[in-house]
Amino acid sequence: MPKKVILDVDPGIDDAMALCMALFDPDLDVIAVTAVGGNCPADKATRNVQAIIEQIDPPRWPRIGAASPPDHRLPVDGRYLHGDDGLGDVKFEVAELRTRHPSEKVISDAVRSAPNSVTIIALGPLTNLARVFQRDPELSSLVGQIVISGGTVKGPGNITPAAEFNIYCDPEAAREVFRSPSTKTLVPLDLTNQIVLSYDLFNRLPEESTKVGKFLRKILPPAFRAYRQQFGLEGIHVHDSIALCAAVNPELFAFREMAADVETMGELTAGMTVFDRRRVPAWRHNMEVAIEMEEKKVVAELIRRLGGEPVE
Ligand code: RIB
Ligand code: CA
Numbered sequence: 001m002p003k004k005v006i007l008d009v010d011p012g013i014d015d016a017m018a019l020c021m022a023l024f025d026p027d028l029d030v031i032a033v034t035a036v037g038g039n040c041p042a043d044k045a046t047r048n049v050q051a052i053i054e055q056i057d058p059p060r061w062p063r064i065g066a067a068s069p070p071d072h073r074l075p076v077d078g079r080y081l082h083g084d085d086g087l088g089d090v091k092f093e094v095a096e097l098r099t100r101h102p103s104e105k106v107i108s109d110a111v112r113s114a115p116n117s118v119t120i121i122a123l124g125p126l127t128n129l130a131r132v133f134q135r136d137p138e139l140s141s142l143v144g145q146i147v148i149s150g151g152t153v154k155g156p157g158n159i160t161p162a163a164e165f166n167i168y169c170d171p172e173a174a175r176e177v178f179r180s181p182s183t184k185t186l187v188p189l190d191l192t193n194q195i196v197l198s199y200d201l202f203n204r205l206p207e208e209s210t211k212v213g214k215f216l217r218k219i220l221p222p223a224f225r226a227y228r229q230q231f232g233l234e235g236i237h238v239h240d241s242i243a244l245c246a247a248v249n250p251e252l253f254a255f256r257e258m259a260a261d262v263e264t265m266g267e268l269t270a271g272m273t274v275f276d277r278r279r280v281p282a283w284r285h286n287m288e289v290a291i292e293m294e295e296k297k298v299v300a301e302l303i304r305r306l307g308g309e310p311v312e
Helices: 013-022 042-056 102-114 129-134 137-141 165-169 171-178 211-230 239-248 296-306
Strands: 001-010 028-035 063-065 118-122 146-148 182-187 253-258 261-264 274-276 287-293
Touching: 001 013, 001 102, 001 239, 013 028, 013 042, 013 211, 013 239, 013 296, 028 042, 028 102, 042 063, 063 102, 102 129, 102 137, 118 239, 118 253, 129 137, 129 171, 129 287, 146 239, 165 171, 171 261, 182 239, 239 287, 239 296
Parallel strands: 001 028, 001 118, 028 063, 118 146, 146 182, 182 287
Antiparallel strands: 253 287, 261 274
16 A cells, blocks of 8 residues: 655755655655745745646646745745755746645645545655644644654754754744654754765666656756855765655664754754753653664665666
């Protein structure tokens, strides 16, 4: 039975890669892709979700949720990595969205239609999920599992010294989700920073004659350029693809039950994920955190799920 999933995304090039992996996976029933502002403003995130789906044309088109701006957004800008339009400034054409269903309504309806059997894979700020839980508190107990790309346990942030981007964009929303009674799995930067895909990725992509192959060859070059210019890296991080992999191939990861919360007020630490790692913790465990992975097998899975050439 295919696993029912919702992908909540702020595309974003690594979000787009994760969508390419998920939307062609016969083991996944992607019932919805909901947009959230983050790497780009809410309206562009919605447009990008539709652009990605139109470009790769998956066998089953998911419902699309439209993003709306968060209530407490911190001043942040993802253009340095993802371009002005969020997809490397490739400027994809998009058919106009007929009716825009708000992301939080799409999520709420989908979870209520299949209680305790939907996995929400959150690859952007947690604005939508927090809204769903605020408007319908019972819902957090009806979601099967929430897999979150973001946060840091011991390592530095990536948008400030203390905070990871997704959490930093909307710390109040992240705290709401972290404190909810939902079943959560966090895939933090400590882990996702360990994988850097080199230019060899272009030799592993699906054929250019395929829609995914053609799409990825358009959005990946701007990502490689941005990583070289911003970080001097000869490769790219793929945080969201790894988080997706943790949701669909958990056997490749090790997890630890932990207690976490989010700093929402700190002048220097807003958006920081704080874990009670004292010898005798006082906070109750509220999530499992991915602490290790079989890197080579995860990379091989990413490539395989993209429909690319197997990695030796
Ligand atoms: O910190 C990495 C995360 O922030 C990824 O989800 C990336 O797409 C950005 O949203
Ligand atoms: Ca993202």
